[in-house]
Amino acid sequence: MRARDLGIVIGQLAQGTRNAITDVAGVRVGHATLIVGEGPLVAGRGPVRTGVTVIMPHDGDPWRDAVYAGSHRLNGNGELTGLEWIRESGMLTSPIALTNTHSVGVVRDAIIAAEIRDRGATSDAYWALPVVGETYDGRLNDINGFHVRPEHVFAALADARTGAVAEGNVGGGTGMICHEFKGGIGTASRVLGQAEGGFSVGVLVQANYGRRDRLSIDGVPVGREIPISEVPSAWDPPRTPGAGSIIGIVATDAPLLPHQCERLAQRAALGVARVGGAGENSSGDLFLAFATGNRPMPAAHVAGPQPLTRDIRTLVDSHITPLFWAVIEATEEAILNAMLAAETMVGRDGNTAHALPPDRLREVMARYRPPP
């Protein structure tokens, strides 16, 4: 179930073939999903509701074939490793992985280990600064049990593929909560017209943020129409809702420079705002945008001679605004897709995150549509 299956179309731009981040040629996504056990929380034993999602920025080797990238922080109560080098060099030089808050470390080191495993002692990569983000799944998952292991990271890497992207309760999004409904992984894309360059923009989110009463879909106050008295919140009353986070990854095949990627990354925050996010205090709302239009760029950590200069292209700024709109639209739709794909989940201690009910959503949307 996706937004368009309900007739909900966000914005005015055309979607890509799959309406997914993989519409940007070469981008691959893989998941490893861990759902084990039920009942009361026993730290270290479960229940487990977590996982790892991997985004490969293109069809080559991300360690040796860097792409320009930039980031934006809407609210920083979160982690996205590797940002200092992205800010300095303007380049993404690793896969991207998303997981739960307390497993960032194991995923980070395992991504390096996978590279070493593949290249062995002859590797020409001196060091690695991988990009790993997180949101908090401790409401449903035994987050302090550290259930994510290196083998799950290897599995997500092995699973990375072009084509359709699994959404909802998968990978890093497995145990997530969004606007007090079940959240998770979602994606969407836009394609500009030929006059605007024909570029593709894809967004993938791990959506785990937001209050019910602020949820707005295509301008309709869905959260007020489906209140927690109708579909209960995934959070207990004493716990401040809106305590989660959202990580957004933006991909495009436009030939953007690093500072242009930063501009796209900030527009993902505008998409979140339109759905009702405010970058709440306990939220880690971090966005990373990368552009594949200037591959390959040499990476600094790779040994051996490198050319003095590289011929590249840049999108002329007066043509960048349609890309901003594309990011805003795709982010809004990706969040909605995450919620619609996610099914109701019972987690640790019986905590339950209810799915956004599609029939009710359809009803509510219809009520706010003007009569013809």
Place this chain on the structure above:
Amino acid sequence: MRARDLGIVIGQLAQGTRNAITDVAGVRVGHATLIVGEGPLVAGRGPVRTGVTVIMPHDGDPWRDAVYAGSHRLNGNGELTGLEWIRESGMLTSPIALTNTHSVGVVRDAIIAAEIRDRGATSDAYWALPVVGETYDGRLNDINGFHVRPEHVFAALADARTGAVAEGNVGGGTGMICHEFKGGIGTASRVLGQAEGGFSVGVLVQANYGRRDRLSIDGVPVGREIPISEVPSAWDPPRTPGAGSIIGIVATDAPLLPHQCERLAQRAALGVARVGGAGENSSGDLFLAFATGNRPMPAAHVAGPQPLTRDIRTLVDSHITPLFWAVIEATEEAILNAMLAAETMVGRDGNTAHALPPDRLREVMARYRPPP
């Protein structure tokens, strides 16, 4: 005419007494409005459609009684002088003024001159780094005629007052265009409940940005419902619409530290996003937030001994989220107030910016409201 006169209420929080930035105690606003001549543009002669708006951050001397402040850039195609010192010191140490793009300089120096005029040779202020922002009014105004003079700045300073704030075609907002309707100065406020500290938040915008077809009011696609075929755009077709900018000033009496002010400033961008702004390439979307809850702070440019430390307060971060919502709501409503207060204006060369027609807005809003 304001949003609430049409029954449009943005968000869920209570408004302040006047629903204006002046609901933050001590904040004062003054305008000098220049509307002279009509007909074809003769550079240096007019027609003139411009002005200066001044915001005094409190009821004291802003040069000697500093307040904490922070800023955010959504898109930087604009100017807001004084930001480097605000970023470094976390303090606003001057009045704030808004004008047109090509008059930032004269306004800046005149603000210093006014201080010197008042204090004379005995002034204890070594230097001044005033805060002056701008948006572009060259579609209606003879912007290259440099019609703003120091005396207009002095007049705006003299006009600064608490209480009701004139909106629309006044001060710096005189010649502005917003979502291809007439724009200008607008303001709104929110007051938190006592349990959340009872703080006030006020926003004032100089609104000069946006495309018609992206205009959204309280989630309703007003811009698509009142297209330029019905109410013409203020811009010619070959000129990219959405070419303007928005400056937003956020005030609060909460005891925020500089980095907390920065967080509020970014939330103003989320309010703009909800109305349909995207930080378009040609837009200078800059936001400044200041907090009066820790006055007075000594300013670095003032001679004489200063205490080693100052006892201050900070809002504990777990209580900051309602302030974020307040900023988002007040920004959205301030933009709408700017458009509703602004009347149709004919400027240079007969260029016309049409007002957002309130009756049509009421009709459109009603169509998107669900039946009871």
Place this chain on the structure above:
Amino acid sequence: MRARDLGIVIGQLAQGTRNAITDVAGVRVGHATLIVGEGPLVAGRGPVRTGVTVIMPHDGDPWRDAVYAGSHRLNGNGELTGLEWIRESGMLTSPIALTNTHSVGVVRDAIIAAEIRDRGATSDAYWALPVVGETYDGRLNDINGFHVRPEHVFAALADARTGAVAEGNVGGGTGMICHEFKGGIGTASRVLGQAEGGFSVGVLVQANYGRRDRLSIDGVPVGREIPISEVPSAWDPPRTPGAGSIIGIVATDAPLLPHQCERLAQRAALGVARVGGAGENSSGDLFLAFATGNRPMPAAHVAGPQPLTRDIRTLVDSHITPLFWAVIEATEEAILNAMLAAETMVGRDGNTAHALPPDRLREVMARYRPPP
């Protein structure tokens, strides 16, 4: 008198032909110097010790032929207008001007006026966001007299030329003080070897910062060796010395992208550190680096169709470190050149800024040189 005339060579890289920012092909520098009157300060009458320095980034039209640029703030007690657009677009789209703190406004608007004067009603530039920096000359100059006028800006623009650069008490540097000696404008350059690309790097500073006892030249504690008991400070005892600022402009012909320019800009701060600067609280230490290796880039404020993309080049990062060294060395030497070129100046109220005495400097340097 320049550093090399005294046998002082900073660092290990080769200097350019003129050891000036104009060694970067096309860069032009012009000054307007205002030295009028003497005796007691009468605000508005003088004495006047100020001026304007203009840097044109290349031999073309800076408004229509943009270059990539980036900035760095070591300490923000200063102004450098236009930075928001440079941060956003990565481009310098105007001349650069330097003046005193209270004349930034008049210089900014006059730079726009000069463009309009030259282009007239047919100008294709919608708006302008010029780059104007400042340091404080109120110790010697009647800074509150606002003696800089538009005609002085026009004169500095008209004076802009390639070739040798006047240093010391000229242009914006006229009334400046550095490490409690007379300061002003200084410049230096470095040229990389062919294996490193053969790029030129030039630095121009307006040097007005620093305490005497922290002055270090090529590692030698010159300030402690020539204390204020020997050569009096330009400041009165009760006034905190080190109250000034330094603005540094870095130019290179390397094909750098905006984020690479930012990296160069920060290295200018490292050069300041080596001379003894600490970014003191009252200092506005702002640096701007631009790179001419990718001209011309279209500027956003220019009307008319622009290409979708531009073919450009980027220096591969693994070759950027020599440029860092070049910036550090040239900044250090530019500061020293500013002090050596500046002659003792008597300003308002008889306040005197003494020149760094070259013979004493030579002596001190010799004492710290090891015997052969």
Place this chain on the structure above:
Amino acid sequence: MRARDLGIVIGQLAQGTRNAITDVAGVRVGHATLIVGEGPLVAGRGPVRTGVTVIMPHDGDPWRDAVYAGSHRLNGNGELTGLEWIRESGMLTSPIALTNTHSVGVVRDAIIAAEIRDRGATSDAYWALPVVGETYDGRLNDINGFHVRPEHVFAALADARTGAVAEGNVGGGTGMICHEFKGGIGTASRVLGQAEGGFSVGVLVQANYGRRDRLSIDGVPVGREIPISEVPSAWDPPRTPGAGSIIGIVATDAPLLPHQCERLAQRAALGVARVGGAGENSSGDLFLAFATGNRPMPAAHVAGPQPLTRDIRTLVDSHITPLFWAVIEATEEAILNAMLAAETMVGRDGNTAHALPPDRLREVMARYRPPP
């Protein structure tokens, strides 16, 4: 062996009791050092030359008793996790750990695990975003063997103590190289006079950066005087030297706000510049400053009610400059202490990092000291 044992005193401010970061009351440092095996590299087996260093910001519980903090990036080819939350909240809410580049993940998660182990199921901490930095020790260490294990992190935490700090080849500094000599952990401190508040400033570095020929100690070109022809470089000729990094942690008991901590953090970069660092392209030069003068601050991740506001203090900015000088001086001396404490180390494949020979250093320094 420390700098002062050789009569080398950096700067003019007084040192603290131990001339260490632990002179800031309550700051504790612990190390776990791994030195195992010798001979050729066999990935996963060794030789091992690495470790973990932990800095506890005060004598309380860093998770529940937050301190204000700020950071600075001189060059971002490195990792320092947790920075997004420090930038957003202005608070350090965890221990700080330093290790090698490829062990950041295991150290990060182990710091969380230690907290959970100590607090168990009753922990009131929802989530954790620990601060873990790194530099690259792969020249001496089997960095791809991932030899750092959680138990080493627990050991470093258990080792954390006030008082003297072990320097050189210990903890995270075990396998590090600095200016092509042996590097490692170093520390120093300064204490301001009572008129300046009597505050303490301590710096701890993990020093692993720099070229030989750029090494400068107290202004003396030591690296040119002790070239690699005399004491061989730790790097092979084809490998670009200066490929390392430096992490600097600044502590003070002054009551600084977050933005003031950021200012201190940048001054650590100025100290590095004075020793000869340039933030080379392959360097991860990241600095974190924290201030204990406003403890305790509530942390956002801790459950339960929190007060609306907190009474705190701030240092008035006009008194901050001496703290800047203290950071610059202590950083310079901490780097030197790291090199002097470190002993020659033979690592993997017989790669050898030679210690800076103290007798030769003494000799060189004497030659550049002027005759009395």
